[in-house]
Amino acid sequence: MLPNGVTIQHPDRLFIEGKWIAASGRKQFELVDPNTELLIGQVAEASPEDMDRAVAAARRAFDEGPWPRMQAAERIQWLRRMHAELERRAPEIAQAWVAQVGGLAMISGPMTHSANAAFESMLALADTFGFVEARPSAVANVALLIREPVGVVAAIAPWNAPYVIMLAKVVSALVAGCTVVMKPAPETPLEAYLIAEAAEAAGLPPGVLNLACGDREASERLVVNPAVDKVSFTGSTLAGRRIASLCGERIARCTLELGGKSAAIVRDDFPLEEAAAILAQSIVMLSGQVCGMLSRAIVSRARHDALAEAIKREMQRIRIGNSDDPQTQLGPLAMKRQLERVESYVEEGKRTADHVTGGDRPAHLNRGYFLEPALFANVDNRSRIAQEEIFGPVLSLIPAQDDADAVRIANESAYGLNGAIFTHDADAAYRMARAIRTGNIAQNAMRIDPALPIGGFKQSGVGREGSEEGLLSYLETKTVLLDARPKALAD
Numbered sequence: 001m002l003p004n005g006v007t008i009q010h011p012d013r014l015f016i017e018g019k020w021i022a023a024s025g026r027k028q029f030e031l032v033d034p035n036t037e038l039l040i041g042q043v044a045e046a047s048p049e050d051m052d053r054a055v056a057a058a059r060r061a062f063d064e065g066p067w068p069r070m071q072a073a074e075r076i077q078w079l080r081r082m083h084a085e086l087e088r089r090a091p092e093i094a095q096a097w098v099a100q101v102g103g104l105a106m107i108s109g110p111m112t113h114s115a116n117a118a119f120e121s122m123l124a125l126a127d128t129f130g131f132v133e134a135r136p137s138a139v140a141n142v143a144l145l146i147r148e149p150v151g152v153v154a155a156i157a158p159w160n161a162p163y164v165i166m167l168a169k170v171v172s173a174l175v176a177g178c179t180v181v182m183k184p185a186p187e188t189p190l191e192a193y194l195i196a197e198a199a200e201a202a203g204l205p206p207g208v209l210n211l212a213c214g215d216r217e218a219s220e221r222l223v224v225n226p227a228v229d230k231v232s233f234t235g236s237t238l239a240g241r242r243i244a245s246l247c248g249e250r251i252a253r254c255t256l257e258l259g260g261k262s263a264a265i266v267r268d269d270f271p272l273e274e275a276a277a278i279l280a281q282s283i284v285m286l287s288g289q290v291c292g293m294l295s296r297a298i299v300s301r302a303r304h305d306a307l308a309e310a311i312k313r314e315m316q317r318i319r320i321g322n323s324d325d326p327q328t329q330l331g332p333l334a335m336k337r338q339l340e341r342v343e344s345y346v347e348e349g350k351r352t353a354d355h356v357t358g359g360d361r362p363a364h365l366n367r368g369y370f371l372e373p374a375l376f377a378n379v380d381n382r383s384r385i386a387q388e389e390i391f392g393p394v395l396s397l398i399p400a401q402d403d404a405d406a407v408r409i410a411n412e413s414a415y416g417l418n419g420a421i422f423t424h425d426a427d428a429a430y431r432m433a434r435a436i437r438t439g440n441i442a443q444n445a446m447r448i449d450p451a452l453p454i455g456g457f458k459q460s461g462v463g464r465e466g467s468e469e470g471l472l473s474y475l476e477t478k479t480v481l482l483d484a485r486p487k488a489l490a491d
Contacts, residue, residue, distance in 0.1 A: 001042060003096060009197065012028065015193075015209075023044040024050050028042040028043060032335065034332040035367075036367055037336075044213065050212050055228055057207040058152045058207055060207055061206065062152050065206070065207060068148075069177075081203070085197075085198040090112045090116065094108035097188075101159065104331050111163075114164065118167075119171050121467075129471065141482065142484060142485050144482070146480055149474065152178065152227055152229050153181070154232070155173065159335075160286060163191035166191060168470070169465065173232070179210075183219055192213065223246045224249075230252065232465070236389075237258040240461065255462065258291070259417070261388070262419050263297075265299075266298065266422040267425070268303065270424065275297075276310035277314055280318065282294050284329055291418075292446070294418070296386060297396070297398065300400060308354075311375050312357045315374075318330050338369070338391065339369040341391070341392070342391070349374070352379075353377065358374035372393075376397065378399065407435045407436055411437050416437045416456050416458040416460050417439055417455075417460035419436050421441065422443075424444075437457045438457055439455045439460060453468075454466050
């Protein structure tokens with residue numbers, strides 16, 4: 001059983017060392033459509049022992065196989081074939097996201113295209129990247145800076161944007177010459193299966209890319225395995241802390257892209273109706289399940305009440321419905337536990353702030369994990385709804401005295417992933433952007449470019465994914481000092 005429009009050859013198996021093999025425990029994860037609450041598929045559940053097998057395959061491929069020993073240009077040719085296969089199957093990838101997460105069908109195609117375009121950008125970068133560079137030296141005639149693959153990579157992706165995030169990790173690692181074990185979220189494994197099938201179709205050498213979807217015990221077994229050189233994780237800060245501690249115990253490399261509580265500052269020069277429309281449309285994007293979501297809006301006290309009313313009007317016009325309906329603006333949350341989590345924060349907000357609108361289950365929908373977008377006003381920035389990542393369509397409106405106070409409030413957070421400055425003054429936007437401690441910030445919109453580095457300050461993570469900065473995190477730097485230039489580097 002699989003969602004309509006998605007064809008996977010071996011959902012009941014794991015992809016290890018270039019073969020589709022049975023999981024040792026024969027257990028399966030069940031996939032549920034959040035629009036209907038109906039079962040739409042099953043995939044194999046990897047045991048801790050299966051994770052060991054996947055890591056061993058990746059280790060052999062790295063230590064003994066051709067992949068890390070190829071020139072980058074050779075690897076790129078294999079990856080171009082893989083890219084072409086993913087482009088061919090883009091409609092299936094888009095449909096898998098709609099079915100598993102309840103993402104809107106109208107944006108699933110563009111999201112898939114964006115991920116494939118970032119794949120292409122990474123290949124273009126690798127074409128000219130300096131894997132070997134000559135550097136001046138006072139102690140040697142020839143000094144070389146060499147960037148070599150870090151080794152075996154555990155790529156762990158979350159459930160909200162599984163294709164975009166997993167593909168970015170896999171492509172950077174493979175371009176660098178690493179071998180990979182993909183560990184998708186149990187709720188959204190289908191994209192990783194499609195990536196594995198594309199690698200198989202492209203003929204990647206056995207063990208270069210492996211797939212095992214496991215629960216928490218199996219995932220921890222992957223992270224602590226001494227044969228894993230680097231863990232690339234995207235997900236909650238809570239899980240990220242655990243992964244960082246486990247990696248720290250054995251000095252394993254890790255990249256962590258974690259949670260956020262990003263602020264949008266609305267300056268006095270920006271029209272309130274325009275700000276309200278942007279904020280209301282942003283908070284319902286992916287049903288608010290975006291780590292870089294603009295979930296705090298900061299505005300001068302004098303304009304606070306008027307902006308609250310304007311956002312209320314916009315939110316009450318949001319069309320809530322099935323993900324496949326082209327008129328839908330807000331689909332369901334991804335799963336029942338996430339719906340219940342968000343509802344608990346709505347109740348918290350009602351106790352600690354002014355409840356302006358939303359937060360109830362829509363009366364016209366009697367099935368599915370749907371929730372009206374919610375707005376709270378006069379929010380104390382120290383409160384739970386302002387400090388904790390809700391991961392749902394809940395917006396906190398916070399009053400500030402002036403620009404400096406707004407920047408202070410934006411920085412008064414354990415997170416630092418994303419942000420925005422609503423102003424038509426580019427100089428003011430730049431000045432305030434430099435003052436806010438966050439990994440990404442944009443003027444007048446929630447914008448994140450997957451072809452540019454993505455990552456956060458503070459508890460929003462460690463390191464960067466994407467672009468040259470992301471590629472570097474999958475490489476180790478070696479300095480080689482020689483008496484003469486080696487023939488292998490002759491022009």
